[in-house]
Every structure is written in C-alpha cells, then in structure tokens.
Amino acid sequence: MRGEYRVKGAKNSALPILAAAVSKPGIHEIHDCPRIGDVFVMEEILRSLGADTCFEGNCLRADTRNMEGTVVSREIMSRMRSSVFLMGSLLARHGEATVHRPGGCRIGRRPIDIHIDGLSQMGFCVESRGEEIRCSGRCRGGRVRLPYPSVGATENLMMAALSGENETVIENCACEPEIADLQGFLRTCGFDVTGGGTSRIVVRGFSKGTHASGGAAAGDTMYFIVEDRIEAATYMAAVLATGGRAVFRNIRTEMLEEVLGVFKRMGAAIRSFDDTIEIIAPEKLKSPGIVVTSPFPGFPTDCQPQLMTLCTAAGGLTTIREEVFESRFTHKKELAKMGANIDICGKNAIIKGGLPLKGAEVSAADLRGGAALVIAGLSAGGETDVRDIYHIDRGYENFDEGLRQMGGIIERRTCD
Ligand code: EPZ
Secondary structure (H helix, E strand, O other), rough: EEEEEEEEEEEEHHHHHHHHHHHHHEEEEEOOOOHHHHHHHHHHHHHHOOOEEEOOOEEEEEOOOOOOEEEEEEEHOOOOOHHHHHHHEEEEEOOOEEEEEOOOOOOOOOOOHHHHHHHHOOOOOEEEEOEEEEEEOOOOEEEEEEEOOOOOHHHHHHHHHHHHEEEEEOOOOOOOHHHHHHHHHHHHHOOOEEEOOOOOOEEEEEOOOOOHHHOOOOOEEEEOOOOOHHHHHHHHHHHHHOOEEEEEEOHHOOOOOOHHHHHHHHHHHEEOOOOOOEOOOOOOEEOOOOEEEEOOOEEEHHHHHHHHHHHHHHHEEEEEEOOOOOOOOHHHHHHHHHEEEEEEOOOOOEEEEEOOOOOOOOOOOOOOHHHHHHHHHOOOOOOOOOEOOOHHHHHOOOHHHHOOOOOOOOOOOOOO
C-alpha cells in the first residue's frame, strides 16, 4: 500500500465529548466527528434524552437546550460501553441519572466498579438494582483517587464533578490524549477543568444552588476533535504489513511515540514534520522482541491486535503481553486459520513469525481484532473473507474505502 491518508477525528474523543454536551444546555457544533457506528448510537442516546441532533459530513450539531430525560434505556446501553458516560453528564446537568450496565466489545469483563466507587466517594448516592444503576445528588468536592487509571472512569468522574459546589481533585487519572481533548471541550463550554492528560485533574465547581447547566451559562460551542491516533496506527500497520510506504496527515508523533518506537524496532523508516508522519516498510519486518500494553503513554492495547498481525510476518519470536484487558486475544484463533503460529500463555501471546499467511474465511469478534484480520488479509496470499464487519464499522469510518485509496485490494460485500 502507498500514497497519502488524512487521519480522522478520534472515536474515543467524540464519544465522551458528545456525552459531555449534555452537561451544558446550548447548541454544540462538534467538528471532525467520525461517522461511525458508536457515534450514531451516542447520537441516538442524546435524542432519547431530548436533544436535537444533525450530522452533516463530519460535523455533528447537538442542541441540548431542552433535555429533560435522565434515564438511558437498557436496550441502548447494551449496545455500547461509552453509554456509561451519561452517568457523569446527567448528574452534572440534572443531579440524577438512571443507566444500565453497558455493553461493548467483548474483550474482558469490563466492570464499572471504579466509576461507581468514584461517584460514591464524590458524595453521590448510587444504587444498583440488578442491571439498573440509579445515581443522584451533587459532588461535595474533595479528593478522589482511582485504584487504576481507567480512561472511562476518569472521564465520567470529570463530568460528574462539574456539578460540585467546591473543588474536586481526581488522582491517578488516565493520561490518554482523548482526556485532554474532553477537557478542551469542557473548557470551551465554560467549565473550569485543569490537568486533563495528566494523572491529576482538578474540577472547580459552581456557586451554590446551581447545577453545571446553571453554572455554565447556556450558550453555543464549536469544537474540533483531536486526531484518532489508533486509526493512524492501524493504517500504518497495514502499510508495513504490505511492504508499502505512505504519508499520514493530521497526526502528531507525540500521540504515537510508543507505537512508532515499536514500528522502528521492526525496521520501519519513519520521518515526521509538523502534523505529518511518513512511514516506509523494510524489505523484511523484524521481530520487536517483547511488547507490553499499558495505559498511555505506554503501548496502547487498542493497537495490540494490529501488532499481532504484523508480527506474524516478522522473522523471529515476538511476545506481546496484554496487561489492560483480560481477554483481548480473540483474533488469535482467526489468524491461526490463515496459518499464523501463535501460542497464548496467560497474558502472553508468543508469535513465531516469518511464515506467509494464506487467505481464509475469518470472523471479527471486536473492533480492533476485526481491523487486524483485514490487515492480515491484505498481506496474505489469496483471498480472505472477513465476516461480521459491523464490529469494524463501529469504530472506523469507511475503513475499506480508506485502504482501497492506498492500494489495498479490498471490497465490501453483503453476505448471502
Ligand atoms: C477506553 O475504554 C477505550 N474506549 C478503549 O477503546 C480502550 O481500549 C481503553 O480505554 C483502554 O485504553 C473509549 O474510550 C470509548 P478502561 P474503557 O476503563 O474506558 C478495567 C477501542 O477499541 N476497569 O481504561 O472501558 C477494565 O476492565 C476501545 O477503541 C475496571 O476494572 O477502558 C480494563 O481491564 C476498546 N473497572 C481496564 O480497567 C472499571 O470501573 C482498562 O479499562 C473500569 C475499568
């Protein structure tokens, strides 16, 4: 594959930001918003709560002035993990929220205990009744420390703290760039949030008697979402897997340091200037040795499946240790159908690379694993049929079109 690609807006920014729009009544224009399944579900959630939305191109306009709803239905919650963000934003707006245990990619148990414990520590009343969770009250301020730097819990608690009368300090936060982006949006809305993107976030509340909506005077906002570092890394992996070279626009190296480091260890030549990165594949990929996934700025778990595909083509033995989710190797058995030699031992995947993959019929089981199978199909001999691609459409906008533009021989078919 070769050519140029402009990286789109980040899925994992758009989702918390759209939820956060509930916190402040107004007309919010969200630009560079990816047209993906999960965003369409979030749009449906906002409408179910009373918002008006209009999605033109990559601009999603949400009018949240008349949103009285405080209950997110079980059906919608079951479709996407990010629906959990509505806990925080509804508490900020109305002081109450009823949600249900969220669904999402089956890559682990994915409990929400850190979210719930954090809300309780902040002074909210949280009642779990089976799958339903009711929360109410307002943030009393003070200090909350996360037991693990959970991305979603950090974002949820940031939003819930907006309702506080005092200052709330959240410690041991996740530091993903998408959290700094959520802070950017909240500050654009007039909220006083600092520290986003670091492990310590401070939210300064509003005067007595007003919820966030009262505190941040109603008004309109325009916001541009940060680039999707995971989309960029996915396309870069496709270029490396097919021995190509390409230039990526709208992506800064500081979003991908660890990933670019691993690609360089595999022999890739990488040049960057401003928000452009050029990547050139080596004649033969080398094993990167041992790669461990961890919270940002470590190697992102969302790039682990794509890396596993790459390592099947790299000479030598590679160990990938998945430290973030407990069952995020579902793509391994599908890659084995293509001839990959991979052993799973607990958290470790040991890949014996160097053997060319051969085309096969495989199925996506989650978003990033599905993308990894497409990359495998592009690099394998023969034709590969990737099924259940709705998983991929949840998180990548026009994935097949983007790959085709860069020379990938790929077409979308409706199954019989
Ligand atoms: C976010 O999920 C991302 N999703 C995920 O991207 C990403 O893989 C993950 O962060 C880690 O970077 C969005 O931003 C929409 P976590 P999230 O809370 O917030 C455990 C993709 O492919 N945990 O940081 O759910 C959890 O089970 C998706 O784009 C608890 O135990 O991730 C996991 O093992 C997949 N209790 C670990 O922490 C909790 O209350 C990290 O989860 C919360 C999390």
